[in-house]
Structures are given as C-alpha cells and as structure tokens.
Amino acid sequence: MDTIKAVLSRTSIREYDPSVKIDEATLLKILETSASAPSSWNLQPWRFVLIHSPEIKAKLRPFMMFNTPQIDTAAALILILNDLDRYAMFPIMNKMELDAGMITEEHFKVRNQKAEQARATRTKESLDREGLLDCGIVAQNLMIVAQAYGYDTCPMGGFDRDNFMKVLEIDANRYKPVVLISIGKKAKDAKPTLRFPIRTITTIK
Numbered sequence: 399m400d401t402i403k404a405v406l407s408r409t410s411i412r413e414y415d416p417s418v419k420i421d422e423a424t425l426l427k428i429l430e431t432s433a434s435a436p437s438s439w440n441l442q443p444w445r446f447v448l449i450h451s452p453e454i455k456a457k458l459r460p461f462m463m464f465n466t467p468q469i470d471t472a473a474a475l476i477l478i479l480n481d482l483d484r485y486a487m488f489p490i491m492n493k494m495e496l497d498a499g500m501i502t503e504e505h506f507k508v509r510n511q512k513a514e515q516a517r518a519t520r521t522k523e524s525l526d527r528e529g530l531l532d533c534g535i536v537a538q539n540l541m542i543v544a545q546a547y548g549y550d551t552c553p554m555g556g557f558d559r560d561n562f563m564k565v566l567e568i569d570a571n572r573y574k575p576v577v578l579i580s581i582g583k584k585a586k587d588a589k590p591t592l593r594f595p596i597r598t599i600t601t602i603k
C-alpha cells in the first residue's frame with residue numbers, strides 16, 4: 399500500500415472482527431517497523447506492551463472506560479509507554495553502534511559518560527514532555543504500518559492508567575502510559591470525521 403493511501407485510509411476503528419487473530423511474529427514486525435521512528439537524540443524512549451492474552455484482557459477490561467468494544471473485539475492491544483529512565487538503556491545502543499563500527503572506542507566512552515550525566519541531572523518532567531512527542535510519532539507510525547499490513551487501529555487515551563499499570567505489573571514511576579492502540583480487522587466503519595481546511599490551519603509567510 400502506498401504511503402498516501404495508508405495515511406488517508408486510516409480511521410479509528412472501534413469494532414473489529416473477533417474471529418481475526420494476528421500472529422505474534424506479525425505484531426512484532428509491525429512494532430519493529432514502527433520503531434524506526436525518529437526520537438530526540440535517538441533515545442527511543444518508547445516501550446511497547448503487546449497485550450493479546452485473553453486472561454490479561456479480561457483483567458484489563460474493567461479499566462477500559464468507554465472503550466470496551468475495542469478490547470472485546472480487537473486481535474490485540476498495544477500500550478505505548480514513555481521510559482523516564484531511558485538513559486539507563488543508552489549503553490546498550492552505544493555498544494551496538496561500537497560493534498557495528500559506527501563509532502570509535504573513545505567516542506563510545508565519552509557518550510556513555512554524557513548519558514550517565516544526563517541520567518543524573520535531567521528532570522522527570524522534561525523527560526516526560528520530550529518523550530510524549532517521540533511516543534506520539536511512534537504511535538502514528540504504528541497505525542500507518544498496521545494499515546499497510548491490512549489491519550485497522552484505534553488510538554485510545556480513555557483507559558484507567560493507574561489500574562492498567564497495576565494489572566500489567568509495570569513500574570509506574572519509571573514508565574508513563576502514553577496511548578493504547580487496538581489492532582485488528584474492522585467489522586464496522588469508523589464514524590465519519592472531517593479535517594479543517596488546510597488554509598484555516600496554515601500561516602504562510
């Protein structure tokens with residue numbers, strides 16, 4: 399599917415064909431492709447929780463607010479988290495770049511030191527704010543990549559974040575839920591929506 403077609407055909411699908419399952423390898427491929435997104439300093443603060451076990455879905459259902467049709471019918475849900483301690487992961491990427499011959503040993507050491515410094519000094523607020531943008535970009539990638547695979551999605555902000563983190567047993571001090579995305583094959587079209595005319599929202603200087 400070409401990119402423009404994928405972007406324009408994406409809509410928020412709230413009811414899916416419950417008989418359609420998506421295998422884990424395909425879901426991981428969709429996530430891997432989405433994670434090619436740009437991020438500030440290439441820190442890649444997004445973390446994914448891929449939810450498709452019926453037991454976990456049943457535990458999360460009471461915390462879906464007005465979004466129960468999505469959890470009841472979608473093949474999977476993907477929770478995107480912003481890792482507030484993303485500098486802790488930096489040495490892994492740094493080593494990958496060293497092993498790939500992309501940086502020198504000296505550069506590797508300096509960068510690890512800088513990351514350690516940043517980890518000790520950056521505020522949670524700034525990491526939260528910056529990561530929201532990075533995670534928003536990866537979320538849109540995910541929805542477009544899903545379209546290319548022939549699947550539909552719905553981004554959801556309406557879920558009880560605290561209880562989600564408890565059920566999923568994830569450290570809520572470190573990871574901030576950004577958005578929940580359902581994925582599956584649509585059973586019902588989205589509600590029609592419009593966009594502002596481009597000249598209404600654009601200033602030309």
Ligand SMILES: Cc1cc2nc3c(=O)[nH]c(=O)nc-3n(C[C@H](O)[C@H](O)[C@H](O)COP(=O)(O)O)c2cc1C
Pocket residue numbers: 408409410411412465552553554555556557577588589591
């Ligand atoms: C951050 C975010 C949160 C959203 N939360 C919900 C939600 O909780 N439930 C829902 O049904 N749709 C949700 N939506 C989908 C919007 O309602 C939808 O994108 C908008 O109405 C435009 O429709 P379209 O996506 O079909 O083009 C959300 C979208 C975004 C970007």
